[in-house]
Amino acid sequence: MKNKFIKIFCITIVGAMTLTSCDKGFEEMNKNPNALTDPAVKSMFTLAEIYVDGQDYSNTRGNNGYAGQIVQHFASLGGPGSKYTYVAEYSGSLFGESYGKGLNQIFQLMSVVKDAPENSNMVQALRIMKVLMFQKLTDTYGEVPYFEAGKGYNGNVFTPKYDTQEAIYNDLLKELDEAGDALDAGKGFVGAADLYYQSDVSQWKKLANSLMLRVAMRLSKVNPAKAQQYVEKAVAKGVFTSNDDSLVLQHDAGPAGVRTNPITSSWVRNDLNGGEANIKFSKTFIDLLKNNNDPRLRIYAKLEASGDNNPANQQGLANDAKEFPGGDKKLFSDPNTSTVLRLDAPTLLMSYAEVQFILAEAAVKGWNVGGTAQKYYEDGVKGAMQELTIFGDKVPAVSTAEYNTYIAAHAFKSAGTEAEKIEQIITQKWIVLLFNGFEAFSEYRRTGFPVLVPVNDPIGETKGTIPRRLIYDQSELITNAANYKEAVSRQGLDVMTTRIWWDK
């Protein structure tokens, strides 16, 4: 009995040692049974589309805290965007979040699907989304890592080089051109997993071309010839032709998180506070709409505490205010929580109206875009007003009659100077870009419109001038010092007053 036991024991030992080689089965064992290691690509694509909109962090801090206040859509007593102060986590928010969330998702998904021909349309869509994100990044900071970016996992590049903005813009245009051409309605896409256009390839082509308009027009100051070339090229390839083409991202009603409107979620949860919000509509914005009897005002704004959205009672906070005039925060307008500031309010990532205003500007400049500036301007204003139906029917939509009244009162200044025309166009665009402060900030820097009165507060960092960029995320000084320093030496000091390449 004992001997038998020993025999079995020895067989077990020796058997265990001899049956396998020294690392057999290791690879299989090291696959995590409780995590996904192979992604569901369609689901990743859907999330990438959501991430393109930015998340809570960049929207609360970069968009609302800086850009939206710099362009005087919004105002607050101590907000860095109102007083031009430097708050590191706010200034760097777009940088870290763009690379860490949206771009990383796009790059990783691209690395998974790039070699499969059946995913070609997905790859093209990802290229277009990448342009949308990178343009916002480079417009906000100037030079950023581009060609070496997003290679932390696929390539182990932990300190990517910064690229000049010119090189980035050249590639953005190339990407849009190629991706638009390569989109093929004959090939499969992702069906309903495409939240933007439900896999309608022709819509994606229009998006690529419309985005090309946006990218190209940004070069109007630094390289007008190239701007004209690509604006004309985009028009020839076919851009948005109605509000149905606009790029709209729908959100869910909750629970708050990745799928809810990123501006709304923290504004409503943390800041709105029954009308006690610290961020209010800017006096600049409210006064302009009020003075113009703009029918959009009732949809955009209300007094949260009382629920009053009567345009006559709306009041904006001056960006240079050090305290609330009258002392009652509740008398200042908040974004309307029945319409634009709902958890499930959609995000207008790129609108038909914006396209019309770009075309109007191009026409003013005499470029061949196949229409008159006035027609594009009027279509833009009309489109902008009608587009607001995406925010639901809690507040009556803008009627055709209201549009007619408005356009009659604010007719295109056909007889005006080029500058006057452009001011009129860009001011309308500025209204459309409400909640897209980054884009409005870029357009302000490119055109100087609308004319804003700078805030000159002693706590500001810009000596009373409107910022020309945001300061890089400070982690770059430590984690990517050499490349950061190289970029700063090319571009100029890492301060808010340094003008980036296309702004010179």
Place this chain on the structure above:
Amino acid sequence: MKRILAVLGMVLFCSLGAVAQNRLITGIVADAENKGVVAASIEVQGKPFNAITDAEGRFKMNVPEGKVTLNVSSIGFASKQVVLQENENRVSVVLLENTQELKDVVVTSFGVKKQKKSLGYAVGELKGDELTKNKEINLGNALQGKIAGVNVSAPVSGPSGSSRVVIRGATSASGLNQPLYVVDGIPIDNSQQGNANMWGGADKGDGMSSFNPDDIASMSVLKGSAASALYGYRGSNGVILITTKKGKAGTGLGVDFSTNSTFNTPASLLNWQDQYGTGEPLNGVATRYNNLQQLRDNYYNAWGDRYDGTPSLSLDGKNRPYQAYGNNNVENFYRTGYSFSNTLAISGGNETTNFRLSFGNTKDESILPGTNFGRNNIALNLNSAVNEKISIETNAQYITEKSHNRPYLNDSPRNASFPTTFLTPGTDIRWLSNGYDANGGEADYFGSNTYQTNPYFATQQPLNDDLRKRFIGSAKVNYNITDKIYAKGVIGIDDINYEYTEIEPTGINYNPGGSYENRVESRSEYNASGYLGYKGDIAKNLSLDAFVGANRQHNRYSGIKMKGNNFIVPFKYFYGNTQPDKTEKLFSESEVNSLFYSADIGYKDFLYVNLTGREDWFSTLDPSNNSTFYPSVSTSFIYSEIIKLPEWMSYGKIRAGWGNVGGALPDAYALALTYTAPDGQTDSQGQPILGVNGETVPNKFLKPYNVSTIEFGFENTFFNNRVSTDLTFYQKKTTNDITDADISQASGYKTTKINVGEIMNKGVEFAINVKAIKTPVFSWSIGYNFAYNHSEVLNLSDNITTKKLDDNRDGKASVVLEKGQPFGTIKAYDYLRDAQGDIVLDTNGKFLRGNLINVGQGVAPTAMGLSNDFSYKNFTLSIFVDAKFGGEIYSATNQLGARYGLSEETLAGREGGIVVSGKDINGNPVNTTVSAYDYWRSYSDVSSNFVYDADFVKLRAVSFSYNFPKAYLAKTPFQSISLAFSAHNLWTIYDKVPNIDPESNYSNSNAQGLERASMPLTRNYGVTLNVKF
């Protein structure tokens, strides 16, 4: 290699049939005075037969037919070889006393016993009786001060807490830096279950609290890389080999019973001022609080006016004379704890088989009311020589450990120590002893300080419970193929089931709804190994002791963690009564396969060379990069054998060793990116969503870090072996340490782990043992050990030079790793200074906080222990003193004491202020009077004022025992009875830290040297009775 083992296995089984006839021999082993030598070991050379002598020195054993050679050895005596002719069946052996170090057999890697003189590296040893003289519940803590180079520091968390044992300095920024523990040849788990950090937490214990000191025969410490090289990737922090007690052949049945009771008294060192009450300046005049809400919100502020005995508001809302009541708050709140432990061991054996079965039970009631710990141990050791070729050895231990309300430390809400420490002297803590409000929730005594919990409420409520059930088992088969070649197979398992529950009770002020968290996990490691060895002479004067082998290590961890909030029915604490919050599955599985060899070559009896090598293959690494080789070489030269030494010098040996080992194996599943639903949200607009998981780039090229040690040692004895010394110099360098490197976010990720760190440790160890007096009735022996270790962080990563390990909660001090500085450097704020280095004041005369400066290291570089053992007839007395020097501690207790006006020093300037003169930031003179309140509060902002030298000399342990003379016991069933009294932490002979003990660190992580509102240390008084039947 594997094939050889397969063949070997076959040979082994085929030969099992023949069992040789044995013959029985009897004998006696005596010393020079013809007294029997107890527990001497008798082994048949080259054969698996052995016996141990009984109390009279007698033994019986089976030996093979024919001529045999017996090796007779005993601790303290020179070993002897006796040849027994084939017709001899009785033998009498006289052993001569010797200095034990010389002929000692020590346990080395894989449990292989070697002669100490042949070793080319240092091995520290601790005998079982050292562990039982002053019992520690956590075995790791028993090493304190006993072995040069072994630095022990336990967090102040009571007896059920963890230990921190660091050998020759920390090797890694990322690893825990604790040694590998091996019990009877089986590596066992020593994971920390939880640790207090900046935000608090509880010390949830480690794996070393499982063992019953009464079951331990000896501990052997492999300090350097040459000693631990056979443990390959697990050897970087040294290895501690634990051998459990075994039965003795031929002794019949014996019963040992040991019982110990220890009383633990809190030893508070707090010495707060008792002249000024709770309050703060009002319009510049120190004023007591007259408003209950204000009093409660600021209950710790002792900036009121001087006590005058007039009626005044107290924390409980009553009016009492305004005077000091709370000088003994700590003593009044804590209680006298006690530990009670019993071990019953039955052992015995016949000629071929022996066993030891023991039952142990330990119960500890902490000084913290409501906190207790219990442990039950069952251990069985069974050995058998099946025949002359085959012997088996089995060990099994089953342990249950149960803990209730482990103390919360540092900044935890529920840390009873915080309010106990910071109540002003105007409050008697017993006024708060009704911890409940009308609804049964926590009474409000601390106002807005909701995160500070009433200590009575906190200790009367269920806060946490854990239960660990553990099985540790091993089986070994040894097969002597010839008298020189043997084969061995070993399997071992450490299987742990653990359940942890944490409760935030209903009505606790910071979270009145309460919460419930439960973690159930199982963790196991099994090892299976095979060896083929050769032991014998290979040529004239040339001996070889060598083996090759293979090991498979398999680890599996699986658990479920669930959490719920807001008890639906208040005060009913179970998961089903909560709103479920989160359930998590925890799992990992990994394997390491190894091949290894070891060869000891001896020339005559004075030159030895040992070579080892081990190749490890890891399942958790990328297949292209999954193995590492760990070599070592060491040599021992006993020059006293060939050189004529002066008469007073008895023995001389030089040794040198070099080895290369690893540490911190990357976790399972860390190579590949994974995907998950973001923020737990699985869809948008009805479409599923999935994203990249985590912000850390998996690094496919990550490997365990590498440690290589070179060491030289000198062993000598003098004066006929009355004095022995051991001196060691070592240099230990860590390369490829795993660093959590922050990377550019533009890479898509925030961090990655890379092999770039470098750390250097250099040091010297010295030990001396002196038999000062040795007569038949009286003896006195002295043992002293000393170690100095200098550590330096050589590199962290390419782009960082400082890495934070942890912060303290108050006053802004942290423990960091900084290039060029010792491991675990404490940083704190200096005064604001001008360009000349002079202190700058603000225009009101207050101090200003300046730069963060390096103010010391949390781990003492110098440590020593001194033991004196006396015996007179049947009495023995042991006195043990230990000391540490060169370390520092940041004391938030003292920082807050100054800030709150509790420290004695804050009495300065209470009446009339403090005159200061200096200059402001612009160099303008400042000559003014500052109120004590402003002065001491601004002083407390300068956190470097609260970094203290943590040097100490402590009378750590005294024990006094009496062995009842044999004559008294002759007519009783008892073979022996001894009674011992012991005291622990009796007296701090020297220290410099006010209000706290210099050993009051709260963490067992790498961030050593931080203290805050710690539990008082204890003085322990125990009595132990040992009875043998």
